[in-house]
Amino acid sequence: MEGVSKLFRKSAKRAKPSSALPEGLCRQFSLAEIKIATNNFNDELLVGEGGFGRVYKGFIDDCNKTVAIKRLKLKPGQGLVFEDLRTKVVLLCQLRHPNLVPLIGYCIDEGENILVYEFIVNGNLFRKLYYTDHDEHDRLSWKQRLRICIGVVRALHYLHTGVKHTIIHGDMKPANILLNKKWEAKLSDFSRFVSDSTMLDTLGYVDPECRITSGLTDKSDVYSFGVVLFKVVLGKMHQWRLISLAQKGEREWSFNKKIDPYLKGKIAPECFKVYMDIATSCVQNEGKDRPTMNEVEVGLEHALELQESADAASKDGEYYCPIDEYTCNDFWGFASPAIVEYTSSSSLPELEEFLSDSDSLREYI
Template sequence: PIPDLTKLHSLTDLRLRDNQLTGLFPSTLTTLPSLHTISMLNNALQGPYPSFPLTVIAEIGGANANSYCLPAPGKCDARVNILLEFAKGVGYPSTFATNWKGNNPCDGWLYVTCDPAGNVIVLSMAGLSLSGTISPALAELGYLKTLLFGNNNLTGVIPTQLASLRSLHKLDVSNNNLKGKVPQFKAGVVVVDGNPNLGTRSVSDPAAHGPSAGLSPYTGGTRTVAAPASPRDTWEKNRTWSSVGAVVGSVVAGLLGMGIMLGGLALCLHKRRKCGSRRVRSPNANVRAHNRCGSDPEMSKMTSSNSTTSGGGDLSISGASDVHNVDARNMIISIQVLRSVTNSFNEENVLGRGGFGVVYKGELHDGTKIAAKRMEAAGVMSSKGFNEFQAEIGVLTKVRHRHLVALLGYCIQGTERLLVYEYMPQGPLSRHLFEWEKHDLKALDWTSRLIIALDVARGVEYLHSLAHKSFIHRDLKPSNILLGDDMRAKVSDFGLVRLAPEGKCSVETKLAGTFGYLAPEYAVTGRVTTKADVFSFGVILMELVTGRRALDESEPEERMHLVSWFRRMHINKETFTTAIDRALEVSEDTLKSICTVAELAGHCTAREPYQRPDMGHAVNVLSPLVEKWKPTDAQNDDYYGIDLDMTLPQALKKWQAFEDSNVDGSVTSTDNTQSSIPTRPSGLADSFTSTDGR
């Protein structure tokens, strides 16, 4: 940081450019009475952009030359000021200066995680070699849930103000050089291992001055701040009690303690039986995922422990620091859990690689599988990659649909950045459409392709018009459409998703996506609407019909671009039939269906956005092709429903007998879901009287 120069009243020329100066630009420099020229270009200064008098020639640089919060004089965001106050306490590290730019800490700031509302909820700064003190200003970030400061060289005390954070569930300050007493947090919040000069009790805790009546906070080798114990010291120090009173008191206390212990044991057993648990086994650790009963049904807890057994028993010892909370609302999962379920990111578990990093498969003990997308190391991750990481979290925590891949959680710990999804065992559509022979797969039949198209249409329709806000995917393509074992499709990869503007306006953004699927107006102007996704969907329909890629450089130039080639082939029926994928068995009915899809694909890829339909229309076109309903024989006695000559109990018995005889069903819904019309109202008795009927 720049030192205090306020006493240099005669200073006229100050040139400190091209250094690695960090910290705030001292506002006192703007008031030096004799200053005529100042040059601060190409440093790493932060905070507000300084404002000098017109008489001063100031070369202080814009946002590119330094790291000011704004490109012109003005106030920084309150969150920025708080985080810069923390940076001040640790000496303004250069890693903060180079990665904390702009006036929004939720926009790509390294080590900072926000919720969708823009509140800072996680600071993950473990292992950054930070030295200095923890600023009490962090208590002003009222939504903080996790503070990870372990494995640094922090000194001083833990600020008592942090105990006022109501949402805080973890403060890890292990392996530092902190001293003093620990403020009074909720039980299990603070991890303080490796701080030999740090007390384990707050000053206000009576148990800090004598033996504790409760469990030791060192259980399992990991030290956490325990809940306040009863003031046993007071009883021990009061030597005026009679021996009889002492004996009686001991007996009563013992009985009371035993009662509480038994009651607690019974409650634990009841909750364990009610909630259940899942254990994840790996060579080095056990991870138990507990369903949490109580006021918050969305919460679960995962416990990871290095297990030790004695005499072949099933007992395990786990430290408190091995407990990791997974909240369905912020969905933070610890790196220890992910290492355990992926067998330490073993190469054998790699599902795929890309510009973002590597995707690993993980498996829980019950066979439930996950896909963990592990980003490249945070130190070398581009701002684009980090923005996509945050965008995916932001979108998938807001939207849920059966045809969108579900985000199960994420991890931001040290330099680790991971996204955890549900596992789609059949992989991307591109694998089955373009590479099925290479992977020794069966070619997709037309019915499967129709169902996949409808699944994708419904997923994108939800993003555009059925979610609480309208989203634009911007990178819809076969490799981002994943298939389950039932060959049902889900849209994935939401790193480029943008919030759609209200009304018919477009939003201007940096060009992103994949060539071959980009709508013309988006590729040329960078302005995008939901109709850009419609264009991409039309290209996918063409790929389903032809089995060809959107852009194939191995083909001659006239066949390289699928959209233009498809339009030429679709002019007449004879040429069009030659364009259909040879892997398809084309009957007369199939050809009619293919022609309908081809016509829809043409409309979706129209040159002008207003000429394209919305995704709701695509769903309406595809649904009848997939979900065909045929009437039963009208001469059948059962066709017209209940015989009106029957009594109601008789009709119900016949209805039930009919259900039992058709338990397997003659018509299967392609959605594999229950009918929206129940066969019998829930909770209805097998028989009832006419009075019950009324």
């Protein structure tokens, strides 16, 4: 790849920039410029691929600026009118938020629809969670993960309420959460918004109401973000199984065997309970039962405060399994209904034996 980079860097320096800056913000690139920036879409510069197209690392402005170039892949009938796409992209270029990846410009030329973003160096959250080395120094700590989630929800809150016309992201997933040098979240990829697509390509993250209405709402982003919250703490469990457990009111301690092993003993019980309550509320089947992004933001900030307070009071920063400790603290709150139900059909000796076996009691609960 180094050889390819050197080769097209030389050709890029010989090219004269011809892009324009409509409205002083959004840059319109020619296809010739894009091809120079990506060495004619060379596969060695490919950094990602998804339902909406391929992403290439590219170099513009005499190779002085590194960018991410997304070559949109639209299905038949999804072709965009120039002015419609241009209007949407100019709108996105005007967005200003510390947790959004800046959109630099676009290219609509010779049948190509291309978006040009600022390049974010540390890749995406998906790869950091699931494809990192086993070295603990390469893993994201619990507080880092919390701060990343808070950054994302702030960006979504801004899109929903901080701009003149609400923008629905529509493709919220770990792969679209990029991380900068300081491991801060940068929400990326507005391909669905730009293309007006109704395709539901990311199974497991899609709002179930969308399958009925085929329309995205702000609560669709809330649902998808809730799935992200579960993935951040629980790891590789398949989304369908994970969300099913949450929607059935699964208790915190039942997630014990599913939590990311790296996080065991590192999450304060109070923080974990608040976090799981937020995540569960986000993935309710009906949008009206889900919180707003503002409410999610407040809840996650509270969870972080609880973790920081617990860490300050802890001698070694280690905790008993948060699920088990929480269960013990409120054990009889969980156990009482089961005991009442059991005693209605059991003799006293059977009840005494039942209560003496904590594993049986927990299984029954």
